[in-house]
Amino acid sequence: MTTIQFILLIIVAAVAGMGSVLDEAQFHRPLVACTLVGLVLGDITTGIILGGTLEMLALGWMNVGAAMAPDAALASVISTILVIVGHQSIGAGIALAVPLAAAGQVLTIFVRTITVFFQHLADKFAADGNGFGIEMCHLGGLLLQAIRVAVPAAIVALVAGTDTVNAMLASIPEVITRGLQVSGGFIVVVGYAMVINMMNAKSLMPYFFLGFLIAVFTNVNLIGFGAIGLICAYFHIKGLQRDLAAQAAGPAKSGDPLDDIDDSDLM
């Protein structure tokens, strides 16, 4: 690894770390972070494929409310370094990503606790009417998140590819690596389950089964599912509008009982 590559790698890691707390531009998502690390390390294709694989695993990792998700930033950056520099398989990269995501989660909880200090510092600046001070507190919290990913990435980049690390990774028995590959086929269901739980809409589950059945028995691709989903959403909203209008009209509408018979049945 050249010095320039090393510096660029640290910048990518810092941006991913900041992205993990900001959750705006998505630089922390595997699809983006792994691709950028691959680009810096001169093997973008491996980065993209690992990013796509990890993205499926991390599909449901989200920060909702005060809950912390497993950390995609540290997992993406370091597993990509190990796969490319340490010549590991994509399957090994996925397996390494899981403990890394847990470690990243612990680190980000740590940083978010330390940042309480900046919160109190900001209160003092506010009392003095010092807006610049508050801005610096904001930046301080953000920089800690950058460091949290950049420093571990730098350390791993320095040791990855050395004989000791390669020997360690090579000593993993075949039953483990093949088993991890097998699990890679179904481990993604955890992410799907997280998304479904987050929606928390039991009454809408028939749409989930519809999607499942169409996928099992046809060859519709994801764009097709998007289109079918939009059409279903359209009809669902129409139905909801009717229900809410009927509710608003209230039970007062009870004239001739014959009116209640739906004419369409007679046609």
Add this chain to the structure above:
Amino acid sequence: MATTLNKKDLVNIFIRSNFLLGSFNFERMQAIGFCVSMLPALRKLYKGQDLADAMKRHLEFFNTQPFLATPIMGIVAAMEEKRANGADISDATLSGVKVGLIGPLAGVGDPIFWGTLRPVLAALGAGIALTGSILGPILFFVLFNAIRLATNWYGVMYGYNKGTELVEEVGGNKMRYLTEGSSVLGLLVMGALVAKWTTVNMPLVLSSYTNSQGEQVVTTVQTILDSLLPGMVPLLMTFACMYLLKKGVNPLIIIIGLFALGIAGYAVGLFA
């Protein structure tokens, strides 16, 4: 001192809104981020002690879906502008608007952005990325950010122009249509992904015989499951995960458990 906010101030708030979560902490969460986002407006409207009071006001607890924090910033900017120009808007009113909106907006924003938009675009991008094409990451990054930036931009502008009127809109039916509509789309795609983007192969042989035509007929666990309902195993696994997650099990523990299942299954020949 009569001052009004102009477009430049609102653009400033929009730019800062992209860093709302920068100093997220477990005490007051997005409080510093919200205050920093409002600073361009506060600095223009207030001086001296009034400015210090305004900063303090906006360092109180704040936490919502980050993209939908922008309409709140717009509303607060409009209210602070009126207040600076003599309108009778108390601290409690301002605080009430903020606290009253963060819950409902998170309730709308979480299923739309985290439950539908990001997983759907990420799955689309990941599918392309698995072939090694750079189009996958680019598609995800560009589409997601285009929608996000548009939301942040219109959020600030719409919130500012509508002011407190928007508070009623958030509780209205329109938001419900948006939330449920996007949940329908999201759940349908999740259902498809459970079937399409999982692989479970159980080659354990149950019976093997040579039929009258002299062909070898092998029945494995997988052929039986496929004849019942392909994708049944991932579907059941998804339900099991949903159940465990609802019980409060850490997702990483479930992932490690599934890894263990895969290794053990491979070792005894159940999975391949």
